[in-house]
Amino acid sequence: MEEKIFKDKSTTKRRTRTPLQKRSEASSSMPKYTIGVVSQLLGLPPQMLRRYEEAGLLEPARQSGKNRLYSDEDVAMLEEIVELYEQGVNAAGIRYILQMRRHVRVLQQEIKEVREAQLRVESTRLQVDMNQEQSDE
Secondary structure, three states, rough: OOOOOOOOOOOOOOOOOOOHHHHHHHHEEEOOOEHHHHHHHHHOOHHHHHHHOHHHOOOOEEEEEOEEEEEEEHHHHHHHHHHHHHOOOOOHHHHHHHHHHHHHHHHHHHHHHHHEEEEEEEEHHHHHHHHHHHHHH
């Protein structure tokens, strides 16, 4: 007969986990794809990827200082670069457009944070007003 052993959950230590969003953000910026894999994913010859790097449009990580490694973010950026290139935009224009898009994302994040802070302030003010009304009664 097989004996099953159950551990008491209160004594078992669990490793604290990073929230999913933070893990996925970290994962998306982790370099993991070689130039050959990215070339196949995007349907581009590796030389084009090297040209985009030479033009300063992106900077993949280097493994041992030699082999290029691309992250999910790099692949997404390359998709944008390819789309703009196919529309006839030159390297300088692509660089400018990517810079503006990054700037817009930063501004959107700042707006989101300000709105969240404003909601917290309004909520706190509402609670203070309600507490004041109750103490006046």
